[in-house]
Amino acid sequence: MHTRINWFEIPVTDMARATRFYETLFTTKLKEENMGSGTLAIFCDPKGEGVGCLMKGDNMEPTSAGTINYLDAGASLQIVLDRVAAAGGKIVLDKFTLPRDLGVIAHVLDTEGNRIGLHATN
Known part of the structure; x- marks a missing residue:
């Protein structure tokens, strides 16, 4: 079986603070929506x-x-x-080069205490 992630949810306690963090980190705008008793801030791909x-x-x-x-x-x-740091997060795993030209990664804690990974080609 081959699979890819088709959706992810990052839990937050303070939506405004978390939205600011991710919008600052990725210089983007998240789309906020309400869903029942919950609130979402959606990451969109280039197609929206x-x-x-x-x-x-x-x-x-x-x-x-x-x-x-x-x-x-x-x-x-x-x-x-x-x-x-300026967005209120903390780097917890410094930039690390992956083998076989797979790029580089790092781990950060967001403003809510979630550990997220970041990946880039360089």
Whole structure:
């Protein structure tokens, strides 16, 4: 079986703070929506299609110990890493070069306490 991630949800406790963090990190605008008793801030691909979201709602609890989602940092990981502290996050795994020209990664804690991975080609 071959599979790809087709949606992700990052739990948050403070939607405004988390939205600012991710919008600052990726210099983008997230699309906010309400869903029942929860609130979403959606990441969109270049075509405007939703690919994942920040989610505030019942049973959504941020953690640094769970699954790590890697988000595309674009052409340069360092440019995104340079925004982490100013956005209120913390680098917890420094930039690391993957073998076989697979690119570079780093881990950061967002403003909610979630550990996320960042990946770029350089």
